[in-house]
Structure formats: structure tokens, C-alpha cells
Amino acid sequence: MKIAYCIRQDWDSPSNKGGDTTQLLKTMENVLNYDNSVSILVLTDPNLLDESFDIAHIFNFATLDISKAFYERAKSLGIKIAFSTIFWNYSYGYRLLGKHFDNNFFRTIDRYFFLSLGKIINKPVVLSSKFKAQSIKFIKGADVLLPNSIEEYYQLCHFTNLDPEKYINKVSVVFNAADVKNNVYIEKSEFLKKYDLPDKPYILQVGRIQLIKGQLNVVKALMDVDIPIVFVGFKAEQHYFQKIKEISKKRGNVFFVDYVDNKEVCNFYKYASLHVLASLRESPGLVSLEALLNNCKVVTSNQKYLPFDTYFNKIATAVDPVDINSIKNGILNEIKTERNFDAIKNIIVSKFSWEKVGIDTYKAYKKIL
Structure with missing residues (x-):
């Protein structure tokens, strides 16, 4: 074959x-x-x-x-x-009128704005x-x-x-x-020094920095929450990154790490409070599975934006990625939630x-x- x-x-x-x-x-x-x-x-x-x-x-x-x-x-x-x-x-990730009125007319208006946005930012409209x-x-x-x-x-x-x-x-x-067999762990002090990170638990997001991944809304959601935010990933959309950088300066305590080899990403999960992926589209988001396998709690988008029920039901918190309060409440609730990671890892290893x-x-x- x-x-x-x-x-x-x-x-x-x-x-x-x-x-x-x-x-x-x-x-x-x-x-x-x-x-x-x-x-x-x-x-x-x-x-x-x-x-x-x-x-x-x-x-x-x-x-x-x-x-x-x-x-x-x-x-x-x-x-x-x-x-x-x-x-x-x-197509309805940027719900405008359709956020409040769920019918075909307003969904059509939403789609028009979304497709127009795709042209404005010069990205392929799929x-x-x-x-x-x-x-x-x-x-x-x-x-x-x-x-x-x-x-x-x-x-x-x-x-x-x-x-x-x-x-x-x-x-x-x-x-x-996902798997952990290629993980390369670094001693904590060496890791924090290598990537210039604070010695305290942080909110983590791994993945390319681009509009669809929702990093900007994560910062907005945590503007008044005293916890570091760490973004790991290549800056795929510079205009979007500049927006995040501007609001991050106002907030403070936001750290950006460029591309990291996948075998070292496990260290970022290890010292995080949780991993968040408030994305407009995933199938289901490999980083969320990787985080769970590395004993890291997960907040991810709900079933409108990814197959939450198949992958994350009862083992992670679902949020609406275009709702700032939903992201904030989801993160704060998940931090307080007890998770049985031995059971979670058994589920992932057997099914995924x-x-x-x-x-x-x-x-x-x-x-x-």
C-alpha cells in the first residue's frame, strides 16, 4: 500500500x-x-x-x-x-445582531460582517x-x-x-x-530563567497568535484579575498581536514566548494554573488534550465552536469565546475545581x-x- x-x-x-x-x-x-x-x-x-x-x-x-x-x-x-x-x-464567531436574535436574517447579516472582516485582515476566507x-x-x-x-x-x-x-x-x-512520550522536562528555576517567566502560577495559552485563537479576549477577561498570563506561540498576525500588546501593557503581568519546540512545551503546562483556549474553531484543539495529559486544568470553547461533548465533557470547563464575562467566570471557576488527573489521563490514553x-x-x- x-x-x-x-x-x-x-x-x-x-x-x-x-x-x-x-x-x-x-x-x-x-x-x-x-x-x-x-x-x-x-x-x-x-x-x-x-x-x-x-x-x-x-x-x-x-x-x-x-x-x-x-x-x-x-x-x-x-x-x-x-x-x-x-x-x-x-461564520458566526463574530456574532453581532445574531448574538441576541437567533434567526436566519440576522445570521445572514452576521455572516456578511464576518466575511468582510476576513477580507479586511487579508486572510483566506474559508x-x-x-x-x-x-x-x-x-x-x-x-x-x-x-x-x-x-x-x-x-x-x-x-x-x-x-x-x-x-x-x-x-x-x-x-x-x-495527544501523548507525553517525547516530553523533555527542565528543572523549574532553569525553565523560568530560560523563558523569563514569573515564579508563580499563571494562565497559559499555547498556539499561534491570531484572531481566531482569541488571545485578545483572554486579556480583556482578566484585566482586573491578579494572575500572570503567558502566551506561547508564533505571532502569526502582527496587527492582532499589536492589539494584544497594547492592552497587555495597560494590564501588566502578560508574557509572550515565541515558538517553542513541542517536546519542551510540557514545562509550560507543568507550572500553569490552567490552560485556556477561547478559540472560534477547533477540532478539538490538540493543546487542550496535551494540557490535560500534563496535569494542567483546561478552559476551552463550548460545543458551538468545537466538539466539546466528544472530548472534554466533565473534564474541562466550557466558555463562550466571544463573551468576556463567560471567559473570566470560566477561568476563575476552573481554578477552584478539583480534577482527578489520573482518571482524566486514563480517558485520554484509552480514547485519544x-x-x-x-x-x-x-x-x-x-x-x-
Whole structure:
């Protein structure tokens, strides 16, 4: 079995590594561990996809142009297509009128403002009519769909107005995962000195600094709360970072750490009060799983913004990421909540391990060959 792992060109650059990068690498590692006779090549150029491949495994609906190019190339060559959808509909993340009036008219107004915002900040708009039309082709044309949760699949169908029952036979849910086997721990004083951090518990957020991740709202929510905030991640959107920096100066006690190798991130979880991810879209947010595996409490967005029920029900606190008071109350409540991390880690290891990802993905490949 020869498989092409098809992904965006900058997937492995330090500034643009994301959940799709981790998912690709860990899936590949564990598929190969399960069956070492499998051959996998990572491709970023659709022209390198040829008839020697049995399957084109394409990662991420949101990277529309490159995913479309790989999809069309695979179709033209008659190669089976597996699609890791990595999708969540965040068109109402900037709820304006729709925050108070839940009907189609106001949702349409919301979507207009959201799409306009996407153009203003010069970022790809993944909720346009073009994206919707191509997503429909992906769903209809793929041989197997590999969402990270069943909620993700229903989100896709709702967004594209497709009947979920019609394509459910194509779906093989492959949960996202986390592990701690590559963790490299640093002595506390050395760690704090290396990253210039305070010697007291802090609120942590790991991930690229960009509008969708909600760092600005975290600072706003904690303006009058006397606890340090630590952001770890590449500054992907400079304009957004400047806004965070300005409000952080007014608040004080906010620390920014640029990109950190994943094997050292465990140290940030270890000394944090909790990890917060008030994001507008995740599937489900690998850093939240990693935090829990590292005995770090978690506050994350509610089920409107990610598959909370599948991954975090009863083991983390859910908040509304566009509601400052919700974020503040969620953080303060979670700090006071007792968590049984032995039980939590047992849940994650049994349901959300990369070994299981490898096995489930391999079985999905076999199903379509």
C-alpha cells in the first residue's frame, strides 16, 4: 500500500505549524508502526502525485486551493481519496445582531460582517460560497472522510446543506490525540530563567497568535484579575498581536514566548494554573488534550465552536469565546475545581491516543482499497 500525504507547502515551517501538521506526522508515524509494509510520502506539489499511489490522503478542507489541486489530480488519475476534513464552521464567531436574535436574517447579516472582516485582515476566507461549493465536491467525491469527531461531520453537512445520512457510509471518525512520550522536562528555576517567566502560577495559552485563537479576549477577561498570563506561540498576525500588546501593557503581568519546540512545551503546562483556549474553531484543539495529559486544568470553547461533548465533557470547563464575562467566570471557576488527573489521563490514553489514530486510519484505508 503506497499512500501520498497531501498538504500545504508550508506545513512544516516553524511559523506555520498547526494542528494539521501534528495530525499528519503522528498519523504517519503510527500507521507505519501498525504496518511497516505501508509506504507513505509527504507531498506538497500535486504534480508529484502519480499512478504509483494507491491512496491520496488529503489534509484539511480549510487550505482550499492546495486541497482542491490534490483532489482534482487524484480524481484524474483514478486514485482513491481519503480526506481529513479538519473543519468547523466559525461564520458566526463574530456574532453581532445574531448574538441576541437567533434567526436566519440576522445570521445572514452576521455572516456578511464576518466575511468582510476576513477580507479586511487579508486572510483566506474559508466560509465563502467558493469554499462551500468545493466542500460539497470533496464530500461527494472522497472515498472516505476522516473527521476528528462525529460533530465535525454534522457541522460540515449543516454548512454545505447536505443530508448527513446520505454520506454517513463514507465516514470513519478518527479522533485527534495527544501523548507525553517525547516530553523533555527542565528543572523549574532553569525553565523560568530560560523563558523569563514569573515564579508563580499563571494562565497559559499555547498556539499561534491570531484572531481566531482569541488571545485578545483572554486579556480583556482578566484585566482586573491578579494572575500572570503567558502566551506561547508564533505571532502569526502582527496587527492582532499589536492589539494584544497594547492592552497587555495597560494590564501588566502578560508574557509572550515565541515558538517553542513541542517536546519542551510540557514545562509550560507543568507550572500553569490552567490552560485556556477561547478559540472560534477547533477540532478539538490538540493543546487542550496535551494540557490535560500534563496535569494542567483546561478552559476551552463550548460545543458551538468545537466538539466539546466528544472530548472534554466533565473534564474541562466550557466558555463562550466571544463573551468576556463567560471567559473570566470560566477561568476563575476552573481554578477552584478539583480534577482527578489520573482518571482524566486514563480517558485520554484509552480514547485519544496516537496509536489508536494509526490503527483507525489504517482500517479506513483498507476499507476503500
